[in-house]
Amino acid sequence: MKLSVLVLEGPYNHEASDSAYNFIQAALAKGHTIRGIFFYDDGVYNATKLMDPPQDERHISKRWSELGAKGIDMIVCVAAAKRRGITNEVLVPNIRISGLGQLASMIDEADRLVTFGD
Amino acid sequence: MAATGKKVMVTVRKAPHGSIYVQESIEVMFIFATYDMDLSVVFMDDGVLALHPGQDTKGLGIKGFMASLGALVDWEVTKVYVDRQSLKERNIAEDAIISIGKDEETDAPIRPKVLDSAEIAAMMAVQHSLVSF
Structure with missing residues (x-):
């Protein structure tokens, strides 16, 4: 099955981002395809390379970036990003900024x- | 681009103002209405509180979205529904909810259509996708 995923919450505070990541890994392991991942609302904070968690903890944005390196289309909503200071300069590799039209697609x-x- | 007329439903389930969810769901409605999809919207659970009239967010220092909700029909978001049970549980009268536009000919206010949960469930069952806020 071809799946798309919408992430509405930021990293570390809520489990939504972890659940999304774990769901995607499980889906890929089952042979499903991920058409795209869209980060909206506080979800845009998942994509900043400025995060620097303790070494023995999961690095959420690095983890997303590694998924993106597999060729999965990963988009941060431009309006939500602008509100929160998430610009191209702070994005991890393999994630890009675009609009809600990409969610429609x-x-x-x-x-x-x-x-x-x- | 999304151009295949697929059925997409946006559900609004959160109370307004305490989080960004309702406001951003309206942004999604406005953008999706410009695409060729069969868009519908359902207010349910605490989301029905967004339809309560007389809300003013000035004191909160936030922009608010009541004007946007009142213009849904103008933005061609026309299939807008509200869950009867959710209204009842929150003591909001069905005829007291805000209008989302005006009828072009009669100028009469258009309100979200009140439906039973079973009717909403049946609509959900035939969607290509649900976008849940």
Whole structure:
């Protein structure tokens, strides 16, 4: 199945971002395809390379970037990013900034959209 | 681009103002309405509180979205529904909810259509995608 994923919450504070990541890993392991991942609202904080967690903790943005390196289309909403100071300069590699129209395309071109938020 | 007329439903389930969820769901409605998709919107659970009239966010220092909600029809977001049970549980009368636009001919206010949970469930079952806020 072809899936798209919408992430509405930021890293570390809420589990939504971790759940999204774990869901995607499980889906890939089962042979499903990820059409795209869209970060919206506080979800845009998932994409900043400025985060620097303790060494023995998961590095959430690095983890997302590694997923992006596999060729998964990963987009941060431009309006949500601008509000929160997330610019191209602070993005991890393999994630890009674009608009809600990209979410429309991800929905259109996937069999299912799975939303992770509060 | 999304140009295949697929059925997409946005659900609004959170109370307004305490988080950004309702406001951003409206942004999504406005953008999606410009794409060729069969868009519908359902207010349910605490989301029905967004339809309560007379809200003013000035004292909160936030922009608010009541004007946007009142213009949904102008933005061609026309299939807008609200869950009857959620209204009832919050003691909001069905005829007291805000209008989302005006009828072009009669100028009569258009309000979200009140539906039973079973009707909403049946609509959900035939969607290509649900976008949940």
